[in-house]
Amino acid sequence: MTTSVNHAAEIERQLLGFVEKHTKKTWTPDDDFFAAGAVSSMFAMQLVVFIESTFDVEVSGDDLVIDNFRTVGAMTSLVSRLRGE
Amino acid sequence: MNHRIGVLGAGVMGAAIATLAIGHGVPVVLVDVDDETLAKARKEVRQQLKLARLMGKLPRTGEAELVTTTDYADLADVTSVIEAVTEKPELKAKVLAEVSGVVKPGTVIVSNTSAIPVDEMADSVARPEDLCAIHFMNPPYLIRAVEVIRGPRTGDETMSKVTDLLAALDRDGVVVGDGPGFVINRILQRSINEAARIVEEGRATPEAVDAAFEGCLGHRTGPLATADLIGLDNVVDSLRVLHERTGDRGYEPCDLLVAKVAAGDFGRKTGRGFYEHGGAL
Numbered sequence: 423m424t425t426s427v428n429h430a431a432e433i434e435r436q437l438l439g440f441v442e443k444h445t446k447k448t449w450t451p452d453d454d455f456f457a458a459g460a461v462s463s464m465f466a467m468q469l470v471v472f473i474e475s476t477f478d479v480e481v482s483g484d485d486l487v488i489d490n491f492r493t494v495g496a497m498t499s500l501v502s503r504l505r506g507e
Numbered sequence: 508m509n510h511r512i513g514v515l516g517a518g519v520m521g522a523a524i525a526t527l528a529i530g531h532g533v534p535v536v537l538v539d540v541d542d543e544t545l546a547k548a549r550k551e552v553r554q555q556l557k558l559a560r561l562m563g564k565l566p567r568t569g570e571a572e573l574v575t576t577t578d579y580a581d582l583a584d585v586t587s588v589i590e591a592v593t594e595k596p597e598l599k600a601k602v603l604a605e606v607s608g609v610v611k612p613g614t615v616i617v618s619n620t621s622a623i624p625v626d627e628m629a630d631s632v633a634r635p636e637d638l639c640a641i642h643f644m645n646p647p648y649l650i651r652a653v654e655v656i657r658g659p660r661t662g663d664e665t666m667s668k669v670t671d672l673l674a675a676l677d678r679d680g681v682v683v684g685d686g687p688g689f690v691i692n693r694i695l696q697r698s699i700n701e702a703a704r705i706v707e708e709g710r711a712t713p714e715a716v717d718a719a720f721e722g723c724l725g726h727r728t729g730p731l732a733t734a735d736l737i738g739l740d741n742v743v744d745s746l747r748v749l750h751e752r753t754g755d756r757g758y759e760p761c762d763l764l765v766a767k768v769a770a771g772d773f774g775r776k777t778g779r780g781f782y783e784h785g786g787a788l
């Protein structure tokens with residue numbers, strides 16, 4: 423196990439926790455909560471705010487697309503990339 | 508034309524109008540009464556830009572400059588003004604008089620009032636022909652359509668400048684005539700008041716009222732969730748404006764609305780209204 427895998431697992435765990443708290447449902451990293459109609463567009467913004475404040479990254483420019491926030495897996499990759507891991 | 512807009516009031520609407528403008532490359536001078544409000548607005552604008560871009564509603568890069576200030580003198584060289592201060596007629600009168608003394612003649616002054624007739628506000632400005640109203644929807648950076656109100660004294664030149672301004676902001680105007688509440692709020696505010704009265708009487712919960720409007724009538728958001736989005740303080744102010752100007756008791760704010768405002772429960776902006784709002788966004 424490399425540290426980056428551990429980091430990714432930790433990022434995923436925190437993201438899942440946030441999403442589950444806000445949707446009051448359990449999700450796998452591949453579930454698309456927008457397609458499931460479980461959340462509103464405002465939720466996408468809460469995700470951006472949560473990600474920026476929790477992981478100390480800035481999401482901007484071409485990264486501000488809904489596809490980056492559809493699943494916990496997509497968000498985990500985004501955060502890992504922005505942290506340069 | 509190179510636009511530069513002065514926005515008065517950095518609350519729910521003023522900040523969001525600033526987002527819309529700078530997101531379309533139009534610089535903004537945003538004015539409020541204290542630095543704390545302005546700092547909060549700057550933060551909100553930054554987040555709203557992200558939200559709008561995330562949803563594909565604003566160009567992804569290249570915003571214009573946002574200047575925040577408490578000094579009306581900084582508005583001297585703007586090309587138009589959008590007034591979005593609290594819905595209190597005496598306050599609007601004062602602010603509009605002040606700004607019309609600062610800007611150059613021919614600078615369009617737009618009020619984003621919910622319900623005060625343009626012709627009433629026209630008495631407060633130096634040049635009534637330069638004044639009209641644009642009722643932006645909330646949030647203005649997501650909703651394209653706006654209500655444009657031409658008052659009896661609004662000039663043709665003002666109307667053509669407004670068309671130009673709305674094109675720069677990529678909004679679609681629906682032009683309507685003047686009068687309390689114009690079209691939308693003459694109807695919407697009464698519906699909200701009636702919906703709140705139904706809850707007050709115990710006939711239905713807020714959830715049931717909204718579910719009926721959303722599910723049965725296909726409204727995207729029910730009247731009470733809409734009221735929470737608008738701000739219940741603003742709903743009560745707007746109802747009072749309508750009540751005082753029409754004498755119609757249907758607009759007299761119901762006890763439940765007044766009590767929520769007295770308790771400081773304004774809706775989304777304070778975290779609680781008819782609903783609880785986690786993370787006031």
Ligand SMILES: NC(=O)c1ccc[n+]([C@@H]2O[C@H](COP(=O)([O-])OP(=O)(O)OC[C@H]3O[C@@H](n4cnc5c(N)ncnc54)[C@H](O)[C@@H]3O)[C@@H](O)[C@H]2O)c1
Pocket residue numbers: 515516517518519520521538539540544590591592593594598602619620621622642643644645736737738741745
């Ligand atoms: N909230 C909505 O959904 C909505 C929608 C359309 C129109 N409107 C209208 O827009 C206007 C603003 O509403 P809002 O919801 O943003 O209210 P708000 O209470 O959120 O903001 C009003 C702001 O005006 C500021 N202000 C007060 N006096 C001032 C002064 N002298 N100079 C500069 N700023 C001053 C306040 O400090 C506050 O920040 C009102 O006329 C309202 O009726 C509101």
